[in-house]
Each structure stands twice: as structure tokens, then as C-alpha cells.
Amino acid sequence: MKNQFKTSVSLIALLTLTVACGGSGSGGGSSDKKTSNDQQREEEETEVAESGDYLAFLRPINTRVYGFINSGKAEVKADQNLSVNLVMDDVPGVTHIQSIHIGKRCPHKEDDTNNDGYIDIKEAMTVAGKVLIPLDDNLETQTLGRSQYPTGKSYTFQRRANMKRVMNDLTLPDEDVNDNVIKLTDTEEFSFEGRVIIIQGAYQTALLPSTVATIGTLTSAMSIPIACGRMMKRITAPVP
Amino acid sequence: MKLSLLIGMAFSLSLHAEVLEGKIHSIVKGTGKDPDIIRLESGRVVFAEAKDANLLEQSGSSERFQIITDDQNLMVAVRSVGKSFEVKETVESPLLESFEPTILGSTDEVNKIFNRLRNNYKRDSQCFNRAHVWANDELKNSGLKSMKVFVFFTASYITRNRFNWWFHIAPLVKVQDQGEVSSRVLDYRYADRPVTVKQWTDIFVFSSRPCLVTTKFSDYDVNPQTEDCYLITTNMYYWMPQDIAQRDTTGVEKDKFATGSIESATWAAF
Numbered sequence: 001m002k003n004q005f006k007t008s009v010s011l012i013a014l015l016t017l018t019v020a021c022g023g024s025g026s027g028g029g030s031s032d033k034k035t036s037n038d039q040q041r042e043e044e045e046t047e048v049a050e051s052g053d054y055l056a057f058l059r060p061i062n063t064r065v066y067g068f069i070n071s072g073k074a075e076v077k078a079d080q081n082l083s084v085n086l087v088m089d090d091v092p093g094v095t096h097i098q099s100i101h102i103g104k105r106c107p108h109k110e111d112d113t114n115n116d117g118y119i120d121i122k123e124a125m126t127v128a129g130k131v132l133i134p135l136d137d138n139l140e141t142q143t144l145g146r147s148q149y150p151t152g153k154s155y156t157f158q159r160r161a162n163m164k165r166v167m168n169d170l171t172l173p174d175e176d177v178n179d180n181v182i183k184l185t186d187t188e189e190f191s192f193e194g195r196v197i198i199i200q201g202a203y204q205t206a207l208l209p210s211t212v213a214t215i216g217t218l219t220s221a222m223s224i225p226i227a228c229g230r231m232m233k234r235i236t237a238p239v240p
Numbered sequence: 241m242k243l244s245l246l247i248g249m250a251f252s253l254s255l256h257a258e259v260l261e262g263k264i265h266s267i268v269k270g271t272g273k274d275p276d277i278i279r280l281e282s283g284r285v286v287f288a289e290a291k292d293a294n295l296l297e298q299s300g301s302s303e304r305f306q307i308i309t310d311d312q313n314l315m316v317a318v319r320s321v322g323k324s325f326e327v328k329e330t331v332e333s334p335l336l337e338s339f340e341p342t343i344l345g346s347t348d349e350v351n352k353i354f355n356r357l358r359n360n361y362k363r364d365s366q367c368f369n370r371a372h373v374w375a376n377d378e379l380k381n382s383g384l385k386s387m388k389v390f391v392f393f394t395a396s397y398i399t400r401n402r403f404n405w406w407f408h409i410a411p412l413v414k415v416q417d418q419g420e421v422s423s424r425v426l427d428y429r430y431a432d433r434p435v436t437v438k439q440w441t442d443i444f445v446f447s448s449r450p451c452l453v454t455t456k457f458s459d460y461d462v463n464p465q466t467e468d469c470y471l472i473t474t475n476m477y478y479w480m481p482q483d484i485a486q487r488d489t490t491g492v493e494k495d496k497f498a499t500g501s502i503e504s505a506t507w508a509a510f
Binding site: 057064092106109 | 311402404428429431432439443448
């Protein structure tokens with residue numbers, strides 16, 4: 001039997017639990033003291049997402065990019081906290097932008113609309129939708145924690161955040177409707193079920209044609225999707 | 241005498257070394273400057289300099305090895321870890337009638353079967369064990385007589401792409417689709433839906449070249465390997481490539497799941 005062990009330095013950085021009752025932590029700079037009225041208003045105004053335990057199997061996309069058949073699994077628990085445990089088998093030395101997208105389908109070969117043999121991030125987002133939650137160093141906000149993504153190979157990503165703070169951020173006004181990140185307009189019906197997780201990133205030296213579109217200031221090698229999985233509610237029934 | 245090989249102990253391990261353990265299926269000699277390809281029974285491939293691979297050729301067929309590779313999948317160290325455990329299968333008798341796979345009535349049925357495939361496989365599980373358990377599960381669940389599709393990657397493909405496998409296996413089912421009987425591959429780990437054989441091989445064959453379809457393992461094993469890949473389809477009872485090679489030699493088709501193979505596959509993969 002194959003027996004793997006890794007001598008690579010682990011890049012796991014598990015955030016300590018941010019206390020839901022308003023202890024110090026995220027938010028940077030603002031006072032943590034709240035009046036009871038403020039607290040009550042916050043609870044009334046913020047709807048949390050539907051609770052659930054989700055599992056997403058990350059299957060490979062664009063395997064020809066660097067010739068590795070990657071795969072992984074993400075476990076997402078949504079209750080009072082949003083907990084993400086993502087394990088990915090991949091090549092060494094590549095940093096992977098990874099996100100939960102608002103859409104409910106992973107891209108397939110037929111979504112390669114310009115027929116260049118690659119599904120680029122723009123083509124992927126036509127079916128997977130825009131980014132809802134970047135799976136970076138800070139799950140509580142879409143903007144903080146950017147550029148702090150895990151690097152392969154065979155990495156484990158574990159983060160946890162207060163769900164109310166996550167939803168607060170997701171329901172703020174969208175200041176840039178033209179970027180690849182989206183806010184929620186209605187949280188009451190929101191559920192993580194069916195949403196897709198996309199892992200991006202290939203070697204910087206990957207030779208990609210100019211037809212492979214990218215977003216923002218990212219190179220096409222940095223933004224190209226390499227794996228995708230759809231979050232399914234975990235079934236508790238026993239397996240056969 | 242236990243054969244113990246230590247090669248290149250002066251090598252410093254890179255941060256991304258990998259350790260593989262298993263039996264060696266065969267060694268394919270590299271041409272020109274290409275390294276030799278060590279094919280493990282697990283389906284994994286390791287590259288090795290000719291002088292290092294030559295030492296392994298002298299080992300016994302049941303010997304298990306622990307192989308350390310660098311981040312280019314090149315063997316940097318190896319040691320014998322003893323004899324391997326063999327699954328004792330019952331001797332199969334020749335088929336009295338040929339295997340007839342079930343033809344499912346619709347792609348909806350295929351989707352339902354796909355969605356109930358056991359998904360609690362281990363991270364380091366082997367494809368042949370997953371496929372074997374999945375096929376057996378569905379036979380017990382619905383009486384489905386499925387098949388297996390083996391894709392074998394040629395030495396030239398492996399070398400050109402520094403590919404890590406020499407074969408991959410998944411269950412295959414037959415389905416009535418728009419008036420014709422077609423095939424769908426159920427590979428839960430690498431595809432999010434049932435796919436055609438071509439869609440399936442395209443995941444692993446980066447050139448998207450079609451694989452040459454054959455029935456004999458030797459067609460893949462001994463020819464000059466100018467193709468990128470070969471495909472062999474069997475009934476669901478075939479577990480590993482060795483089973484195909486044995487059939488080719490003995491002429492005896494497998495006609496049932498051996499109890500030992502299902503238990504072993506389940507323990508190893510789930």
C-alpha cells in the first residue's frame with residue numbers, strides 16, 4: 001500500500017475561535033463594547049445562513065495545465081461558526097486562490113466557450129458564479145485576508161469564523177459590482193447547499209495561450225481553475 | 241536472503257519528497273536519455289536512473305519496497321520492507337456462458353447509481369480497490385452487472401508528461417441513450433457525473449488523443465508504445481491489471497467476485 005508522508009513544512013494555521021459574544025478580534029480598530037441595544041439590533045438585523053454540515057469532493061479541471069491529477073475534499077460546517085476543513089492533493093510550490101462561489105455548478109468541458117482547450121476563470125464563473133467567500137486567511141470578510149492563500153503540495157486548509165460576522169459582511173452594500181466578488185441581497189433563504197468551491201492556480205511557468213482569460217491583475221496561470229466541487233449536505237445515513 | 245537496497249543515501253531529501261510503498265509490477269527501460277519507469281502494482285509510476293532500476297530488477301516478485309522520490313518523481317532512495325501479503329482468491333472455473341452486462345434504461349438511472357457510490361474512500365486509496373467495491377456494492381444493491389474500464393498509459397506518455405500513473409480503473413455501465421447502447425464511466429473521485437469513456441480518458445490524457453482499444457494486456461505491455469494510452473474493458477470481476485494478464489495466459493475468464501478481493505479492497509480503500 002502506498003504510504004505517503006510529507007517532509008514539507010505544514011502551512012496549516014488554525015485560527016483560534018472568535019468568540020461570538022464580541023471579544024476582541026476581527027474588525028480592526030473599532031471598539032468591542034456594545035450596548036445591549038446595539039447587540040439586540042445586530043441580532044435582529046443579521047440572519048445567519050441555514051445551518052448544515054457540507055461535503056464537497058474537489059475534482060480536477062484543466063489537468064493538462066501542469067499534468068497532475070489533483071483531487072481533494074472540503075468539509076464545511078455552518079452553524080454559529082463557519083468552519084472549513086479543506087484537503088487538497090496537488091503539486092508543490094503553487095499558491096491556490098480558493099473560494100466558495102455563489103453558483104451551483106462546476107464547469108465542464110463544454111463550458112470552454114472559446115474552444116481553446118482550457119476552462120479559464122471567466123468561463124468557469126459563467127456557471128459557478130462570482131466569489132462569495134474567499135477561502136483565505138480571514139473568512140469573516142471578503143476583503144481582509146486576500147493574498148493569503150495556501151500553497152501546495154498536499155495542503156490542508158482549516159479556518160473558522162463567526163457566522164454572524166461572515167453574514168454581516170456578505171450583506172454589506174456591494175461597492176464594486178464589476179469585480180468578481182458578490183454580496184448577498186437576501187440572506188433569509190441563503191444556504192450553502194449546492195454552492196461550488198473552486199481551487200485556482202497553476203505553475204507560474206505554465207505556458208497558457210492568450211485565449212485563457214483572467215481577472216484583475218492575476219496572471220492566467222494564477223487564476224486558472226484546477227479543481228471544483230459542489231457542496232452537498234452531509235448524509236448521516238450509514239454507508240452500505 | 242532479504243534483499244536490502246539503499247541507494248543514494250547522500251541525497252538530501254527535498255522538501256517535497258514522497259514515500260511510496262508497494263510491489264513492483266515491472267520496469268520499462270528508458271530510451272536514450274529518458275529514465276527508466278518503475279511501475280508499481282498500485283498503479284503509481286516512479287522514474288529511476290538505469291543503474292538504480294537495474295538493482296530492483298534483481299529482486300523477487302513478492303518483495304515490497306519503500307521508495308523515496310524527489311519532487312520530480314525520481315527515485316532517490318529505496319529499501320526492501322519484506323514480502324507482501326497475497327490475497328488468496330478461489331480458482332475460477334471457465335465461464336459456461338459469456339458475461340452479459342446490464343443495460344440500464346436511461347441516463348437518469350446511471351445518475352442515481354453514480355450518486356449512491358460509496359464516497360467515504362480514503363485519501364490514499366487505490367483506483368482498483370474503489371472500483372471493485374463500487375461494482376460489488378451495486379451488484380448487491382440492484383443486481384447491476386457492470387464492467388470495468390482500464391486505461392493504460394504508455395511509457396512515452398508517462399515520460400513526456402512526467403505522469404505519475406501507468407494505469408487507472410473505474411466502473412463502466414451500459415445504458416440506452418437515444419436509441420443506442422452506450423457506455424458511461426463512474427469515477428466518483430475524478431468526475432462529478434457519469435462520463436463517456438472519451439471524457440474520462442481526457443481527464444488523464446492531456447493530449448486528448450483517443451486511446452487504442454484492445455483486449456490483451458500484452459498489446460499494451462510490449463509494443464513500442466507510440467500511442468498515449470490503451471483501453472481494455474472487462475467484466476466487473478477483474479480487479480487489477482494482473483487479472484487481465486492472467487486471463488490472457490490461462491484463457492480463464494473471471495465470473496465472480498472472490499471473497500478475498502472484496503474484503504481486501506474494502507479494507508484498503510474505505
